[in-house]
Each structure stands twice: as C-alpha cells, then as structure tokens.
Amino acid sequence: MLKKLDRLLYWSTGIMAAMALFSLMWLTLVDVIGRKFFDHSVPGGLEITEVLMVIVIFAALPLVSWRNEHVVFDSFDGYIPEWLRSVQARLVNLVCAGAFGFLxxxxxxxxxxxxxxxxxxxxxxxxxxxxxxxxxxxxxxxALIHLVFVFAPHVRESAGGHPGAAT
Incomplete structure (x- = not known):
C-alpha cells in the first residue's frame, strides 16, 4: 500500500513538478535567444514563468512531505530521548497539517x-x-499526508526513499 502511494505521488505530483521545471528551462532558453538574436522576448513569458513556478513549488510539496525531505535542524536530536522525539514528530506533523490545511x-x-x-x-x-x-x-x-504521520508515525519510516525505491 505504501509503495503504491509513493508511486502515485511520484507519477502525479513528482512528474508534474518535473515537467513544469523542464518547461521553465525551455521557456527561458527560447526567451533569452529571442532577446539576444531577434530583439523580441516570448509574449507573456513572465506570466507563463509565474504559473510554471507555482506548479513546480506546489506540486513538489506533497512528495517532499511524504518522503520527509524537508530541511531540518537536528542538532539536539542526539540528546533527546526516543519517546520525546516521537511526541515531537507527531506535534510537528500536527502543526504542519493544520498550517497546510488552513493555507x-x-x-x-x-x-x-x-x-x-x-x-x-x-x-x-x-x-x-x-x-x-x-x-x-x-x-x-x-495536509493530509502530515495527518497520516500524526496518527500513523511508523508509516514515515516506510515512506521515504528515492523514486527507484518505490518500484
């Protein structure tokens, strides 16, 4: 079940973000060449860039959360007992779920x-x-992904990995 969910997120949000990023790359290339050699930019290039950036950022959020690939500050984790880290993780995921749900x-x-x-x-x-x-x-x-981690924290250890791990 977890591998299927990982694969679903990879093939939906992951591919969506990758395609938007790839499109951004080509749009930028064509726009720069147009400005440099033809004195014309891509009409509406800024608007397209903005939409593609939104897709890149927001499509990556569920996959990054599912795979626990956020940037973390873990300097004190070695000093915190395991039971407290578990409580901390659930609390952080609850706050994240609330924040993402509210947004x-x-x-x-x-x-x-x-x-x-x-x-x-x-x-x-x-x-x-x-x-x-x-x-x-x-x-x-x-938000739903973070809620899963609040109520089933053991799922997090099984959820992580790179795209090839879900096969």
Missing amino acids: GRLMAMRAERFEEYGDTTVHLQLSIAPVAWLMAGLLVVT
Whole structure:
C-alpha cells in the first residue's frame, strides 16, 4: 500500500513538478535567444514563468512531505530521548497539517473569488482560478499526508526513499 502511494505521488505530483521545471528551462532558453538574436522576448513569458513556478513549488510539496525531505535542524536530536522525539514528530506533523490545511482553505477561498470575478493574467488573458484551485488542492493533499504521520508515525519510516525505491 505504501509503495503504491509513493508511486502515485511520484507519477502525479513528482512528474508534474518535473515537467513544469523542464518547461521553465525551455521557456527561458527560447526567451533569452529571442532577446539576444531577434530583439523580441516570448509574449507573456513572465506570466507563463509565474504559473510554471507555482506548479513546480506546489506540486513538489506533497512528495517532499511524504518522503520527509524537508530541511531540518537536528542538532539536539542526539540528546533527546526516543519517546520525546516521537511526541515531537507527531506535534510537528500536527502543526504542519493544520498550517497546510488552513493555507489550502484560504487558497480555495481565493480561487472562488478569482473564478467569480473572472480574473485573468494581463498579457495572455489566462484564467487565474484553475491555478489557484491547483494550489489549494496540493496544499490539502500535503495536509493530509502530515495527518497520516500524526496518527500513523511508523508509516514515515516506510515512506521515504528515492523514486527507484518505490518500484
């Protein structure tokens, strides 16, 4: 079950983030070549870059949380008893779940407003609401992952690893 969930996150959010990053790379290359040799940038390049950056960041959140690949400060872990580290981990995951859930709700409210007002980007006139809904959904998924670690902390040890570990 855990390997399937790891694989699902890798093939959904992981690939989404990788494709957005790859697209960002090509967009930047084409934009720089266009500016340097043709005196024209990609029309709406800044807007596309912003959307792709949102996808890279928010699509990576669930996978980073699932695999416990956050940056941590663990200088005192050697001095803290195991039972207290377990309590600390659950507490931190509970706070993270609450924070990500709260941010997901705020983003959903913002997405509703974007949809209601018909907000679009300035140059390309792309609707902003779908991007905001994607952000909200990915934040909620991340919150749910942290909730799993609150109520089933033993899952964390089995969840980590690199993409090849899930095969």
